[in-house]
Structure formats: structure tokens, C-alpha cells
Amino acid sequence: MSESSTSMTSHRPYLLRALYEWIADNGMTPHLLVDATRPAVQVPAHAVKEGKIVLNVAARAVSHLEMGNDFIRFSARFGGVSHPVNVPVGAVLAIYARETGQGMALPEDASLEDAALDEASSEQPESAAPSPQLSAVPSDPPDGDDDGPHTPTPRRGGHLRIVK
Template sequence: MLSKRPYLVPAFYDWILDQGHTPHLVVNADAEEVMVPTQFVEDGHIQLNISPSAVRDFHMDRVGISFEARFGGQPERVFVPMHAVRAIVDRDSGQGATFPDEPEETFPESEEDREGTPAPKSDNKGRPQLRAVPGGEDGATGKGSDDASSLSSDSGSDGDPDGGEPDDDPPPPSPSGGGKGGPSLRVVK
């Protein structure tokens, strides 16, 4: 089963920062690929302050967390693969998430390993999906042609936006300048 850690650690990190608190990471220092200053490891674990004011060059993705920090006044480069994260906690409130070892969990590969690998196929055949279709913002091409409904406003023949069924919001302008002939989005059922 795919591990929850690469998804939950960034979420808790953002949640802690949004409160103005300090995120701390508890790391299994004995795990493979971990790069931490060993003189600060206690009982095989190290607790790291990963707040933006305590680290430089912070990067977190599904593979791991890397940054530079000062330990005893000396700058050190740190790398923590996601499988080594044991907990992320809010230093101020003590709330957070702990992650036990689960033998069946798998972790994402690095970006280099994923290149050339096809994306996993989705089994969500009943869910609507968005796709780009030719025709521009007015939905002139294929209007009412298949079961797909255009996200752009279906207006009456006189161009009055209230002539058709009301939409919640009008579609935003296309970043490529909009107009006819540009891509638009459709909900595919």
C-alpha cells in the first residue's frame, strides 16, 4: 500500500506554520539515506526544528525533506527520506502526527526514477474529468454534441448570458488571450 506519510507530513507542516507555530520533525536517524549530524542523535532518533527561520534552502517533496541548518554553530546539510520520518509535531501545542513502521507501505520514487514511467491509470470511470477542447471560450464547437457539458456559459442565440441556464460563475479568461479558437474546458461524464 502507498504510504500516507508523503501526503500528511507536508499537510501538517503547512497547518503548523499557518498557526504561526514551530514545526518539529522526529527522524529515525538509523534509517537508510538519512543525513543528519550524528552527534545530536539520541536513542536512534533526532528532533529537528524545520521552521523557515531555522533552516535554509528548504525543500520537501514526496521523496524526502532537505535543508541546511546550523548545529552547534556549524552549518550542516540535512536530508530526511520520507520513510525515516517518525513524527511531525507542533512544538507549541504538542499536536501533530506520528507514523509507525508499516511493513506493507511503499514510498514514491525520486523524480529521476519516475521519468519515463507511465502515470498510473485511474479506475474512476464514473467521475467527471476535465479536458481541453478546441473552440474557445464561447463553446461554439460541439455545443450539445455529446454528453459533455461545456464549462463556458451556454447563452441564447442573441448572446445574452441570461438566455440559457444560469451558471454559478462565468469562465475566467484564457491565459493565452482567450477568444475563439483557443482551448476551453469541458466536464466529461
């Protein structure tokens, strides 16, 4: 394997552009889930909830959309006021269709992880313990000793009745 094959550019912008086109071609509304706490993210602060923001990037909702290899830039209205939006590609967590939820949660970019680790190691003293890694925890099994399959309770019909 040659050195040039190991230093490929990030695949994130290519995935974003392809999925954006796929969603738009199917008549759906593309949305981006963005980590607004990342550096260089420029979005209206009042639209950020819990450090994240969902952006409607449909052609009819934005103007001057530019999906480059490093940044996604456009102008959009928030509460009736036009704002410039500037999002580094690395800050995009997912792209999906609003109507169906179909899309993709983007994997963490290896080059971004390496850069973050380099920054963290240069900021922390050598004696500092590394931060713990998070992992998914399986949910608790239901209470009871029954190991057999559980039969679901029958679903109730609607409570509204047609009266003539």
C-alpha cells in the same frame, strides 16, 4: 477493484506537507522526529540521541527546505555550524508543534514494511525463526483489594508565601 488502485503512492509525504503547513499557519514551530538509524538519513551524528533526532523545520530555522515525495532536504545550523540534512520520508516518525505538542505520529508505511520484510527474508536462511513481534502491555493495577474508585489526594498549594 483494479490493479492501479492497489498500487497507490505513499501518503506519508502528503501528510507531512499538510501538517507542516497547518503548524506553520498557526504560528507554531514544526518539528520532525526522525529515526536516525534508517538508511540514507543524513544528519549530524553528534545531534542524534538514542537513535533518534528532533529537527526544527521552521522556515526561520532552515534554508532551502524541500519536502519531496521521497526525501526532506534542507540546510540547518547545529551548534552554530551549517550542515546539510537529508531525511527519507519513511524515516520520519512524527511531526508536531513544539509549543503545544499537537501533530501526528505517522503510521508505518505499508510499502516500507513490505520492502523490509522482503529484505529480511532474503537475508535470513529459511530455517531461521521469525523475530518476535512487540506489543503494548497493560500497566499493573494498583496494589490492594479495593475495586472502587480511588479519590485523588488533594493538591498542595504552592510553598512560596508572599511577604510584605
